[in-house]
Amino acid sequence: MLLTLGNVTYRRKALRGQLLNQFLHTLMPSKQDFLVFGAPRIEQDDIDAVESVMRSGWLGTGPKVAQFEQAFAKNRGASHAMALNSCTAALHLSLLASGVGPGDEVITTPLTFCATVNAIIHAGATPVLADIDPETLNIDPEQVRLKITPRTRAIVPVHFAGRPCEMDALMALANEHGLKVIEDCAHAIETEYHGRSAGTIGDFGCFSFYVTKNIVTGEGGMVFSRKAEDAARIKILGLHGMSKDAWKRFSDEGYKHYYVVAAGFKYNMMDLQAALGLKQLERVEKYWQRRKAIWARYMEELADLPLALPAPAAPDTRHAHHLFTVHIDANRSGISRDAFLDAMTARGIGVGVHYLSLNEHPYYQETYGWQPEDTPHAYRVGQQTVSLPMSAKLSDADVTRVIAAVREVLEVQHARIPAVAC
Numbered sequence: 001m002l003l004t005l006g007n008v009t010y011r012r013k014a015l016r017g018q019l020l021n022q023f024l025h026t027l028m029p030s031k032q033d034f035l036v037f038g039a040p041r042i043e044q045d046d047i048d049a050v051e052s053v054m055r056s057g058w059l060g061t062g063p064k065v066a067q068f069e070q071a072f073a074k075n076r077g078a079s080h081a082m083a084l085n086s087c088t089a090a091l092h093l094s095l096l097a098s099g100v101g102p103g104d105e106v107i108t109t110p111l112t113f114c115a116t117v118n119a120i121i122h123a124g125a126t127p128v129l130a131d132i133d134p135e136t137l138n139i140d141p142e143q144v145r146l147k148i149t150p151r152t153r154a155i156v157p158v159h160f161a162g163r164p165c166e167m168d169a170l171m172a173l174a175n176e177h178g179l180k181v182i183e184d185c186a187h188a189i190e191t192e193y194h195g196r197s198a199g200t201i202g203d204f205g206c207f208s209f210y211v212t213k214n215i216v217t218g219e220g221g222m223v224f225s226r227k228a229e230d231a232a233r234i235k236i237l238g239l240h241g242m243s244k245d246a247w248k249r250f251s252d253e254g255y256k257h258y259y260v261v262a263a264g265f266k267y268n269m270m271d272l273q274a275a276l277g278l279k280q281l282e283r284v285e286k287y288w289q290r291r292k293a294i295w296a297r298y299m300e301e302l303a304d305l306p307l308a309l310p311a312p313a314a315p316d317t318r319h320a321h322h323l324f325t326v327h328i329d330a331n332r333s334g335i336s337r338d339a340f341l342d343a344m345t346a347r348g349i350g351v352g353v354h355y356l357s358l359n360e361h362p363y364y365q366e367t368y369g370w371q372p373e374d375t376p377h378a379y380r381v382g383q384q385t386v387s388l389p390m391s392a393k394l395s396d397a398d399v400t401r402v403i404a405a406v407r408e409v410l411e412v413q414h415a416r417i418p419a420v421a422c
Contacts, residue, residue: 035401037350038212041287041393049275056271061239064271068278069222075281076189076197078205078224080231083274084238087186087208089267090223091119093234094204095154097225098180100125104153108184109139110357110378112158116184117358125153127368129359131375135311137161137325140377141169148173154180159188159198161354162214162320163313167193167201174202182206189214190288192318199224209273212391214287214322215280217273238267287392291321294390294399298324301403305410306333308384323354326406327384333410337384343409344386349402352387 053064065083073081084090100106102124108116110129120127130143137160144155155174157165165183174181181202185191189207191198199205209220225231236243241264280287299309308327313319328337335343337353344351357378359370372379389402 034348035350035389035394035398037352037387037389039391039393040211040216041391042216043279043283046276046279049279050272053271053275059272060270061268062271064274064278065269068269068274068281071278071281072207072222073224075284076199076224078197078200080225080228082223082225082231082234082238083269084221084223084267085269085273086115086219086267087184087206087210087221088115088119089238089265090204090206090221091116091156091182091184092122093237093265093267094182094206094223094225095119095123095125096237097230097233098154098182098203100153100180103151105149105151106154106156107144107147107152108156109158109160110359110375111137111160111355111381112184112358113186113355114358114361115186116156116158117364120156126151128152129370129375129378132160132378132381133166134377134381136163136166136314137311137381138163138165139170141166141173144170144173148177148179152177152179154182156182156184157202158184158186159191159320160323161310161325162187162191162322163311164188164191164193164198164317164319167196171201180204186210186213187322188320189322190284190318190320194316198320203227204230209277209280214291214320215277215284217269217277217280220269220273220277236262237264240264240266283392288321290392290394291390294394295321295324297399298388298403302326302406305407307406307410321390323352324388324390325354325385326388327381328386329384335410337386340386340409344405347405347408349405350389353382353385354387355382355385357382 053059069081069083100123104125105128106120106125107128107130109132111132117127128147130139130147132138133140139157155170157170159165171181183199183202183205185199185205186208188198193201199207203226205224207222209215209217211218223234225234241260241262242258243261302309310325328335328340330336341351357372357375358364359374360372360382364370
């Protein structure tokens, strides 16, 4: 059947297809329009730095890694820094350097990425969860106190979203019971607590340079340690247990023999990554200022909506503004968290969930018998949390888009797609 519209004649079936495609295009943004959650800001000198390493012929662990370790330690005021291929590796080796092993218990938060607890498991220890403070979303020191047993060997606090944990209270507990403290600083490169940088307060500090983090190397991590002997141990364990760094074997000093002194791991960072990290580090303050400005806009322009916003930073601390998390309570907002996620995605806004509580995941339930009600505050947050885009790459127009989408979703409550007759 033919149908004429204006000066154009269509077959009816073809017209239906075209109209449907046009309708869906207006409803669903194109891939080019989609605002990717956590997309990093990469500038030309980042690209030039990586290209320079590629042309040098030295792609693996080498002088750029050493430069990055020194520069990052100086920036954060750390005594010893070891670059690795991930924050997970940093956590794992910090636990091993702490002497953690089978039969030991390590206390951490249930509101974190699985890497935190998996590192404990890989060290051979048993993870123990202490619930969070419902306002700060960080591990609650009083809950930690209740979980300490004669088998407890370490505490792994996570500076959630870039807000520092109550480190004075945690360090007091550690000193009282002879425990190691390993700070998970994956969100906390710029975080400060009472004048000290996150990662320099405990015995170890572990950082992430994953693609969504405040400094990116694609994949990558760093660990700080207070003691030189711990740093040496991590260096050895991070590169197959060899007594010499691999890059020194091929330096202009000439070939050097090495000995394997431990059953180590392939955890080393590459010069390709370190070159990018060095350039990113030069702009760490600039990027933090940008995220701080975005944070302020969100706080101001979302304040009247039926959702919970992040708590303000505590006095004498610095928030890294890594994640901006809102809580969607269906009873208050009129929409479930998951429906909100779908509605934001339909509007071309990438969002995240940080995090489902660890005791909701099947593996941990089956292995350790954990249940959501074991840590009720973390469970409630895990059911309601949504992370909005927060990156130095975001333009003012991008931020306006995010705010407009949040307002629209909460005003209409549900995005509905009308049926199309075919």
